[in-house]
Amino acid sequence: MSISWLCSPPKAAGRPFLASSEGNHTVQLNNDIDEFLRYLSAERGYSVHTLRAYRTDLNQLAGFAGDRGVEASADLSLELLREWLWAATQAGLARATLARRSASARSFTAWLARSHDDSADPAARLRSPKPGRTLPRVITHTQMTDLLDLLAARASGGEALALRDLAIVELLYASALRVSELVGLDLPDVDLDRLTVRVTGKGAKERVVPFGVPAKRALVEYLRQARPALLAQAGAPPNSATAPNAVALLLGRTGRRLGVRGVYRLVAALLDAIGGTGPAGPHALRHTAATHLLDGGADLRAVQELLGHVSLGTTQIYTHVSAERLKASYGLAHPRA
Known part of the structure; x- marks a missing residue:
């Protein structure tokens, strides 16, 4: 799809957001960005990763504006925002990155309009390029x-990290969790009797998702053998409630809560070892779980609920993945293909 809408600068400058004010404009704009991010964290419950993306986009906008003598929120205009996106296009940024930057700018200026009780919002008419649809990597059965x-073979020796790694992959695949949801789990979130786990997803929204018997077995062995050994690495007795991260479900080798990077490195190395189409991380297991569910006849809305997607359209990409897999199988098996 063409993004020619970015190729022509606006004919006239957009209306400034607010009347320019005196003072250190650079400090003012940075302060507005900081306040906006605090709002997203406290009021909207955005994750650290989402906040980091907003910070990156808005800092880049502030630098671009400052280079053009626009150093205050009051002086942001539609023309400047379009020039900013055009420059990013010329720099070869991906369509998805352009769409994210546009969305970040719109959210920021809309918040400014509300917080300043002003109806003018320079990004209200800022259009985003539609991200190109890339089918996610799916691991075969x-x-x-x-x-x-x-x-399982590695874990059979009873080594703590091997038991933990098996539990991680079983749970990621069984419940189609985001990696941030996985590492945020606490012990009370897991119900081994009901085979469910309570997760906090995007926007601090909670949902309860199921897992199967294989994941339960892996979790039981991890909790019985591995977790006490890992917790002891934190310098406290295994059953101590005062140990650092004592309620965290998944622990690292130091006995502290396992982080996103640790899970990413683990899963990326494992997927690289089994081969496939290019590099992939924990999200590939989420994609795979969703696709395998649809392959098996699961209802699309049930998969949407499992994944925690607000929009059904976000989930529908997995129907395209299933269709591509069906076409590939057809091409290999049908005599008239």
Whole structure:
């Protein structure tokens, strides 16, 4: 899809957001960005990763504006915002990055309009390029079986990290969790009797998702053997409620809560070992779980609820993945393909 809408600068400057004010404009704009991010964190419950993306986009906008003598929120205009996106296009940024930057700018100026009781919002008419649809990497059933068999063999020796790694992959695949949701789990969030886990997703929204018997077995062995050994690394007795991260479900080798990077490195290395189409991380297991569910006949809205998607359209990309897999199988198997 063309993004030619970015290729022509506006004919006339957009209306400034507010009347320019005196003072240190650079400090003022940075302060507005800081206040906006605090709002997103406290009032909207945005995750650290989302806030980091907003920070990156808005800092880049502030630098671009400052280079053009526009150093205050009061002087942001539609023309400047369009020039900013055009410059990013010329720099070769991906369509998805352009769409995210546009969305960040619109959210920021809309918040400014509300907080200043002013109806003028320079980004209200700022259009976003539609991100190109890229089908996610999906691991085949055979590859998943090989991966889980490999982890089970490693865990059979009872080594703490091997038991933990098996529990991680089983739970990611069984419940289609985001990696941030996985590492945020606490012990009370897991119900081994009901085979469910309570997760806090985007926007601090809670949902309860199921997992299967294999994931339960892996979790039970991890909790019985591995977690006490890892918790002891934090310098406290295994059953101590005062140990650092004592309620965290998943622990690192130091006995503290496992982080996103640790899970990413683990899963990326495992997926690289089994081969496939390019690099992938924990999100590939989420994609795979969703696709395998749809392949097996699961209802699209049930998968939407499992994934925690607000929009059904976000989930529908997995129907395209399933269709592509069907076409590939058809091409290999049908004599008239």
